[in-house]
Amino acid sequence: MAESTRKLATIVFTDIVGFTKITAKNEPLAMRLIEMQRATLKPIVEKYKGDWMKEMGDGLLLTFNTTKEAIDCSIEIQLTVENVANLNLRIGIHQGEVIQQGHDVLGDDVNVASRIEPFSSPGGIVVTEQINASLLRDPVYQTKFIGAPNLKGIRQSVRIYSVISHGMPQGVELPDDAKIKSPSPAPAPSASSSKMPMILGGIGLLLLIGIGFMVFSGDKSPELKEPVVSEKSIAVLPFDNMSNDADDEYFADGMTEDILTELSKIKDLMVISRTSIMKYKGTTKSIKEIGKELGVATILEGSVRRVGNRVRITGQLINTENDHHLWA
Known part of the structure; x- marks a missing residue:
């Protein structure tokens, strides 16, 4: 059993937009897209001293020692994949304490990064308040608050911001009552x-x-x-x-x-x-x-x-x- 260590890390979670549809229509293309993602993104992650922790289908779990390295890496990734056909990504970034076991990390803060990622626009980046607080110190970065959804399985309060500088698309602003979980009863089929x-x-x-x-x-x-x-x-x-x-x-x-x-x-x-x-x-x-x-x-x-x-x-x-x- 790998030894477990706790540390503070900046967590980046990504996935490929429309990968389900691509896989359903053309599985060989989907597999080539995974290989292309790996070949394109790994050098960028290494450039910013990030750790390539895990691949989950089309999703990636990355960790960085600093917020700046994580955000700069994510921005470069999005700018790079603009020119790669079908490699359209969403990215979510959060900072918190993680438990590292070998080449894997786990913990509530890892889950936060994965939960906020779907709120990103295709080609965009969303971050939590912890990350946004660091970005506010540098005028190079600009963000916009988009909402505070109630994330499933996450007990901490999470406020989400969209990175709007560096040519990043703005995330969709959420209504005040936006939630990932919806307790309302299902209506009749329409x-x-x-x-x-x-x-x-x-x-x-x-x-x-x-x-x-x-x-x-x-x-x-x-x-x-x-x-x-x-x-x-x-x-x-x-x-x-x-x-x-x-x-x-x-x-x-x-x-x-x-x-x-x-x-x-x-x-x-x-x-x-x-x-x-x-x-x-x-x-x-x-x-x-x-x-x-x-x-x-x-x-x-x-x-x-x-x-x-x-x-x-x-x-x-x-x-x-x-x-x-x-x-x-």
Whole structure:
């Protein structure tokens, strides 16, 4: 077992915009895009003395010793990938204490970075108040407050700012009541429900690829001396509606149900029922707490956000024992 150390770090979380759709349409292209991302970004991260901690599907987890190194690296990354076809990124940055185990980091502050990233505009950067306080000391950087959403599984208050200098696009300003979790009841299906099969087909394929890899390769952590749950077990938490329109709650609930249906077809995979997981809709409990209550090794959580005719879908597969992101 790798030795654990605590340290203060600036955490950067990135993912590729539209990667689910690309994978559904052209899997070889998606795999080449991952390789291109690695080849393009690693030299930039090394230039700013960053640590390439983990790749999670199309997502990256990076850490830096200073805020300036992290923000300058992120800006250069976004300016560089502008010229790379299909490599369109969102970036979220937060600073806090992390627990480092070998080539991995974990902790609540790591989760904050991953939770704020979806609020970035494509090609943009969002940061928390801790990062923004450092940027205010240097007039070279300009930011704009976009909101203080209630982030799922995060108990600390988080204010999000969009970097608007250096040619970065401004993030969408959130309404006062914006949340990643929406406790309002789902309305009856509307005419827009005809779009659901197409949306579910795209994300469903990618999610099942990631889950299938996890299930059959296994996350066999040597430190688990007395496993109390099956490694091949999963709960799919209700997908969150991040849109301003309550009608989109139907899309989020429909996505959860379709994924549950497809997962139940995988032999030897224990899938928690919809009845059991719906009580966690809008919960503030941590992944570890939910995993312990349901007796599962992994949890899949996700969100749906629609702006106009565009739909943004995210999904994360998390190890309930150590809160590690296995796939995103």
